[in-house]
Amino acid sequence: MARYLLRVNGERREVDVDGDTPLLWVLRDELGLTGVKYGCGVGLCGACTSHVDGAAARPCVRTAADSAQTRITTIEGLSRDGDHPVQRAWRELDVAQCGYCQPGQVMAAAALLARDPDPDDAAIEEALRDNVCRCGSYPRIRDAVRRASRIMREER
Amino acid sequence: MISRRTLLRGAGIGALVVAVPVPALAAEGLVPNVFVRLDDAGRITATVPRPDTGQGVRTVVALMVAEELAVEAGDVALEQAHGDTERFGSQAVANSTSVRQLATPIRTAAATARCLLVTAAARRWRVPVAECVAKDGAVCHPRRGKLPYRALVRAAAALDPATVPVELTPPEKWRLLGKTRGGRVDARDVVTGRTGYGIDARPPGGLVAVVARPPWIGAVPDTVDDTATRALPGVLDVLTLTAPAEGQGGVAVIARSTHQALRGRDALRITWRGGTPTADSRAWLADLRSALPAQSPIDGVQQIYSMPLLAHAPMEPMNATAHVRPDGLTIWAPTQDPGGLRTQLARQLGVPATSVRVETTASGGAFGRRIEPDPVLEAVACSRRAGAPVQVLWTRADDMRNDSYRPMSVHRLSAEIGSDGVPIRRAHEVVTWPLTVLPFFANPALIKASGDHFPYTVPGDVSVIVRPAPLRTGFWRSVYAGQFVYAEENFLSEIGRRSGLDQVALRRSLLPAGSRLHKVLDTVAEQARWTRPPAPGTSRGVACLEDYGSAIAVIAVAEPESRRVLRVHAAVDVGVALHPSGVRAQVEGCVIDALSTVLGAQITVREGGVAESSFGDYRWARIGQTPDIDVTIVPSNAPLGGLGELAYPPAAAAIASAIAGDTPVTSMPFGTAVG
Numbered sequence: 001m002a003r004y005l006l007r008v009n010g011e012r013r014e015v016d017v018d019g020d021t022p023l024l025w026v027l028r029d030e031l032g033l034t035g036v037k038y039g040c041g042v043g044l045c046g047a048c049t050s051h052v053d054g055a056a057a058r059p060c061v062r063t064a065a066d067s068a069q070t071r072i073t074t075i076e077g078l079s080r081d082g083d084h085p086v087q088r089a090w091r092e093l094d095v096a097q098c099g100y101c102q103p104g105q106v107m108a109a110a111a112l113l114a115r116d117p118d119p120d121d122a123a124i125e126e127a128l129r130d131n132v133c134r135c136g137s138y139p140r141i142r143d144a145v146r147r148a149s150r151i152m153r154e155e156r
Numbered sequence: 157m158i159s160r161r162t163l164l165r166g167a168g169i170g171a172l173v174v175a176v177p178v179p180a181l182a183a184e185g186l187v188p189n190v191f192v193r194l195d196d197a198g199r200i201t202a203t204v205p206r207p208d209t210g211q212g213v214r215t216v217v218a219l220m221v222a223e224e225l226a227v228e229a230g231d232v233a234l235e236q237a238h239g240d241t242e243r244f245g246s247q248a249v250a251n252s253t254s255v256r257q258l259a260t261p262i263r264t265a266a267a268t269a270r271c272l273l274v275t276a277a278a279r280r281w282r283v284p285v286a287e288c289v290a291k292d293g294a295v296c297h298p299r300r301g302k303l304p305y306r307a308l309v310r311a312a313a314a315l316d317p318a319t320v321p322v323e324l325t326p327p328e329k330w331r332l333l334g335k336t337r338g339g340r341v342d343a344r345d346v347v348t349g350r351t352g353y354g355i356d357a358r359p360p361g362g363l364v365a366v367v368a369r370p371p372w373i374g375a376v377p378d379t380v381d382d383t384a385t386r387a388l389p390g391v392l393d394v395l396t397l398t399a400p401a402e403g404q405g406g407v408a409v410i411a412r413s414t415h416q417a418l419r420g421r422d423a424l425r426i427t428w429r430g431g432t433p434t435a436d437s438r439a440w441l442a443d444l445r446s447a448l449p450a451q452s453p454i455d456g457v458q459q460i461y462s463m464p465l466l467a468h469a470p471m472e473p474m475n476a477t478a479h480v481r482p483d484g485l486t487i488w489a490p491t492q493d494p495g496g497l498r499t500q501l502a503r504q505l506g507v508p509a510t511s512v513r514v515e516t517t518a519s520g521g522a523f524g525r526r527i528e529p530d531p532v533l534e535a536v537a538c539s540r541r542a543g544a545p546v547q548v549l550w551t552r553a554d555d556m557r558n559d560s561y562r563p564m565s566v567h568r569l570s571a572e573i574g575s576d577g578v579p580i581r582r583a584h585e586v587v588t589w590p591l592t593v594l595p596f597f598a599n600p601a602l603i604k605a606s607g608d609h610f611p612y613t614v615p616g617d618v619s620v621i622v623r624p625a626p627l628r629t630g631f632w633r634s635v636y637a638g639q640f641v642y643a644e645e646n647f648l649s650e651i652g653r654r655s656g657l658d659q660v661a662l663r664r665s666l667l668p669a670g671s672r673l674h675k676v677l678d679t680v681a682e683q684a685r686w687t688r689p690p691a692p693g694t695s696r697g698v699a700c701l702e703d704y705g706s707a708i709a710v711i712a713v714a715e716p717e718s719r720r721v722l723r724v725h726a727a728v729d730v731g732v733a734l735h736p737s738g739v740r741a742q743v744e745g746c747v748i749d750a751l752s753t754v755l756g757a758q759i760t761v762r763e764g765g766v767a768e769s770s771f772g773d774y775r776w777a778r779i780g781q782t783p784d785i786d787v788t789i790v791p792s793n794a795p796l797g798g799l800g801e802l803a804y805p806p807a808a809a810a811i812a813s814a815i816a817g818d819t820p821v822t823s824m825p826f827g828t829a830v831g
Contacts, residue, residue: 035349098210100520136748
């Protein structure tokens with residue numbers, strides 16, 4: 001066990017864990033950030049997608065030791081009030097069914113739009129390729145990313 | 157006015173509580189089970205008796221209550237019911253019944269509350285009830301003004317409901333139900349990560365357990381060396397679980413955190429015995445094929461279809477949390493049946509049901525898997541041992557390799573073809589396995605009833621041969637209809653192709669005029685512009701299904717060369733579409749399931765164990781493979797129908813036919829070895 005200083009959702013958080021503990025379990029078990037979802041543990045499903053230094057990343061395949069001094073944003077920290085354009089678009093288009101994969105989908109979409117404000121279908125499909133939705137909300141996800149892009153444009 | 161037996165009870169001073177029995181249970185006596193409650197402040201709370209596994213039942217309940225009480229859906233606070241069949245009736249989410257069975261009692265409960273409030277206002281104003289209306293959380297009168305519900309709750313609760321006529325709001329006056337605006341009531345929680353799924357249940361002092369599971373089917377631990385495991389930090393205990401009372405069996409490691417439990421499991425040294433270490437799903441398929449009778453009943457056109465094992469693989473892996481105390485136990489579980497689970501636990505543990513509390517969490521998908529209690533039984537065993545709350549978490553590989561799979565099956569279809577190329581007699585011989593999770597599902601008549609929904613006017617026979625299941629099998633969305641309809645519709649398409657017939661016209665000619673299927677087929681043909689020839693390089697498939705009290709027709713358009721599905725059109729008659737966005741979502745979800753299973757997702761068994769372990773090798777569709785999906789809701793006078801499973805079988809058949817182009821479909825997945 002060792003102490004690691006993490007920067008999560010704008011706060012400095014200290015955790016006392018083994019260095020090889022996956023960041024996913026640090027966030028969920030130690031910091032109570034349960035919006036970060038466990039789906040596969042091996043980087044294949046995207047349910048835990050969060051932002052590390054502003055880019056989409058998979059906390060299940062990063063360790064606590066890797067994450068010291070990085071800037072981590074989870075779904076809980078994406079916006080103050082749940083009104084990030086991606087979150088609004090997701091609600092407008094009634095995207096979610098069971099909702100379990102959606103925090104990861106939302107974070108992947110937000111990271112995409114941060115670097116490419118007007119992605120075409122190919123860019124959307126590339127960015128969300130490894131975010132699995134077992135309920136089959138993909139058509140609405142695709143539309144909601146486009147809608148979020150429009151909201152961001154209108155409000156710029 | 158509607159006939160009813162209504163119970164009205166005051167729960168706390170001034171509160172208005174309306175309970176109406178679910179009709180299916182009325183024969184068993186007066187069993188109040190669905191509650192709509194107004195408190196002194198006029199706040200409306202509805203209890204959702206059945207779990208929401210993604211099908212949207214919470215939203216439909218909120219809409220129904222808000223509609224009848226003349227408020228917005230957001231004004232209705234929702235409470236998810238804990239397991240209690242005596243209060244709530246059946247709480248099982250199964251066979252696409254939730255909305256069908258809840259609509260009348262919940263709408264009636266809310267309408268009763270509204271009528272009582274209106275009557276109370278009319279009496280206070282000394283005006284005729286007919287002059288008063290409920291609107292925006294108040295009762296209004298053209299001259300007397302308005303009284304908010306909170307001012308009427310006590311007076312309404314004092315009325316005898318038997319003296320107050322109750323009328324449901326008729327569909328032509330609906331403001332919320334049947335409208336396209338408005339999404340899921342839980343959408344904000346979902347996109348902010350606040351929804352509490354089973355995996356998020358962490359009661360104070362809670363521990364985590366993971367289970368080392370059999371490396372091949374049926375294996376049990378022989379020797380367990382847990383020395384290294386027990387030496388690891390955070391590991392508290394190791395115990396052997398015995399199936400079936402303690403789940404599927406294995407060796408559980410209980411630790412303070414998930415990572416510590418996982419590391420503890422890695423350090424176990426277990427030898428296993430028994431089971432079937434050489435089992436292979438290719439041999440199972442061969443066994444099913446060899447069980448077909450030597451001769452088909454019809455000497456004519458013939459085709460054999462092979463269907464794979466499928467896993468449920470919900471995004472939230474199996475898990476359950478239990479806290480066993482001396483005076484009872486509490487379960488937190490993403491279950492499809494909280495009431496049934498409570499009853500089973502009480503019986504199995506020999507304790508009164510009143511000492512078992514089952515809290516229903518949100519559920520990250522279910523698809524039939526969460527009707528089973530095995531993760532809960534594991535959690536109970538671990539918590540009893542630890543004397544603390546324990547969450548048992550299955551890893552993705554645990555989940556995929558220890559599922560209750562959709563059974564493999566082989567279907568031989570034969571038909572005698574008339575002079576116009578249309579089938580005039582048919583035979584469908586099925587060889588498959590039972591559903592081991594529900595022993596009475598070994599009955600061939602039951603399997604036939606689940607799978608056989610052939611809607612076309614071609615006389616013939618369906619026969620089912622049941623072989624022993626070599627592994628756990630269970631309910632997978634649409635159950636046996638997924639296999640039966642796939643075989644039947646692809647066979648009909650093959651006949652149509654051989655005879656040079658138009659696939660829509662062929663089906664149209666075989667459906668009774670004026671039937672629901674006739675109408676949805678005509679609608680979808682128009683949507684897909686069927687009468688225009690397909691674009692070069694594209695091919696189309698069509699299929700129909702009437703089941704669950706609903707009817708659907710699907711047309712898929714694909715490029716056989718690239719195996720890319722471009723568009724899927726569906727026209728659906730669900731009787732009354734209470735939440736159209738939710739109706740479309742269910743069809744879209746079934747289409748993605750169909751796409752995934754036709755394009756390559758299947759479970760295989762090698763050397764006794766399931767080969768696939770995650771979404772890398774269980775090839776579920778991704779966003780880039782997603783076709784445009786165009787769903788039309790056909791206006792209908794039919795009673796409210798079910799929907800969660802309806803679209804999967806015909807969507808799979810239509811997609812396979814479209815991708816196949818001019819080649820016959822003989823398997824699911826299409827063009828891939830099965831098993």
